[in-house]
Amino acid sequence: MKVASAVHGAAVVVRVEGDLDAGTVHLLHGELDRVWESPGTSVLVIDVAELEFCDSRGLSELISALQRGQAMNVRLILSGVQGVLRRVLTITGLRNVFEQHPSVAEALRLAADAGPRHSRSGGDPGSGSDPGSGSDPGGLYETAGDR
Template structure:
């Protein structure tokens, strides 16, 4: 698990979450716990930077979909940024790209997210 981490910082009214490593079943409990902890912040906008995600299995995808659901239930905006091509393909094949807001850069995600909040 040394190669997996979730870091976060806040700027303006946006919570930036950076995920590094593989979003796989073995990390699912850690990811869910960390996301739950981060959702305690009050920022209206949440941007998840996935640039450093090497692989994502179905449990990782479910975590992202659950994060979106939790954010919306609390009146918050969620955007994914810097999604690697392999993960983008999984999102497309599963239809998740239709419910998750995906942007090329963190700046684009933040701008779109804050404009909607």
Template structure:
């Protein structure tokens, strides 16, 4: 899995994920999120457009990060999930825990409200 970050207006970071997120690649996600958590008020959109797979280790990394982010007054949302990821998030009940948007621009706009 590859993880890159781009910054947008209003201190919103977009974390672009590409490939497969599993036990072998979760450390890359944790390291990237740890860097983003250093920001005073973390506001993160995770772009799932190019993420093809995510297992329970990946989901757990998102959940743990969201707890820290929320405690610091920030937020973490998802954008661009494919059908597999949408079904996965719904099946495990995370579609009620995370804001999920069709496009990155939608998530950024919602974060500025």
């Protein structure tokens, strides 16, 4: 697996290529730790267009990144979600939890237009602010009706 990051103003793009699993998740975790330590980051785009596989450990790392982003007021966006990761997010009911855009360019453009905090695509930008609330559409789990 390869992980690399680049700074685009107040946004950081982390590109993930290959397999994100128990044997490689530490690479993404380490890169994300560096992002969280960087002052001034308001948007984190994780580009998964070249991701070929994602197991439960990889998914757990993405969920942790989302939660940490919410706690730090950093908008997390996944770009290029397809294949195995799209299926994993759908099966687990997390597909609508992550803000997603088809490309890094679109994610950066929309993030710049909307500012640091914005509900996921198709959601209500004025949704509640309690990330742990079961009624918050920006929370961790979607309801069965959202599938």
